[in-house]
Every structure is written in C-alpha cells, then in structure tokens.
Amino acid sequence: MVLDGETFEHDVTLLDRYLAFSAELARLSILAIGAIGYLITNNAFAATKVQVKTWLWIALVALGLSTAAALAHRYFAPDSLGNHLELLRHHKGGLEQPAEAVDAEKGRNWKFSVAGTSIAVSAACLAIGVGALAACCGIWLANS
Numbered sequence: 570m571v572l573d574g575e576t577f578e579h580d581v582t583l584l585d586r587y588l589a590f591s592a593e594l595a596r597l598s599i600l601a602i603g604a605i606g607y608l609i610t611n612n613a614f615a616a617t618k619v620q621v622k623t624w625l626w627i628a629l630v631a632l633g634l635s636t637a638a639a640l641a642h643r644y645f646a647p648d649s650l651g652n653h654l655e656l657l658r659h660h661k662g663g664l665e666q667p668a669e670a671v672d673a674e675k676g677r678n679w680k681f682s683v684a685g686t687s688i689a690v691s692a693a694c695l696a697i698g699v700g701a702l703a704a705c706c707g708i709w710l711a712n713s
Contacts, residue, residue: 631698649680
C-alpha cells in the first residue's frame, strides 16, 4: 500500500526536530566532558579538596549518561518511525491487522517509550552534569 506524503510528512518533520535536539544534547555533553578533561590536564584542580574531585566525578558520570541517552534516542527514534509508517500502511489498506502489524505496533510503542525516556534522561543528566561542574568550579575558585 502506498501512502501519500501528507499522512506522514508531519511525523518526519517532528522526528527531524527531535533528532536535532538530541544531537545538541550530545554535543553539549561531549563539550562539557572535554572542558573537564582540559581542566584536569592543565592541573587546575591539583591542589584542591576531595570535595572538588567528588563533584568532578559526579559531573563526568552525569555527562557520560547524558551522551549515552542522547545516542540511544538517536538510535530508537527513527526506528520507531519506521514501525509507525508500517502501521499506517496496514491501517490504510482497511484490512484486518495481521500478526506483523500487531508486532509492529508493540515494537513502535516500546521504541517510542524508550526514545521519549532517553531524551528526557539526557536533558536531566546534562543539567546535573553542568550543575556539578559549576559547583566544582565555584568551590575551586572560592579556595584559590
């Protein structure tokens, strides 16, 4: 069954926007990880308290999780759209849903759930990581 462009054009546009957002989350997370690496390499925190190093670890873990979640979104979101288009083809045909359509619907719903959760986790972990990095720099500057 062939679908006309109007039925899924908005879905593809929305997916592109979400993918662009998750790409920005990944870029910002990697940039912050690079900033931490630069600060550590230049011994900016060499003579500081354990508290600063704890905040650094929290920032690194949160930013790593943010990057992983953004990449998970970029993996599952397009795949879920493929399942969604397959379902549209089955519904447009007006036929009874075959077993493949039921499996595609379950897969689509699961992938939608994973993609939505992963982009939310990525944004939250980015905020936590940047906050921990800011706390680390604040403590370091107060003790300098």
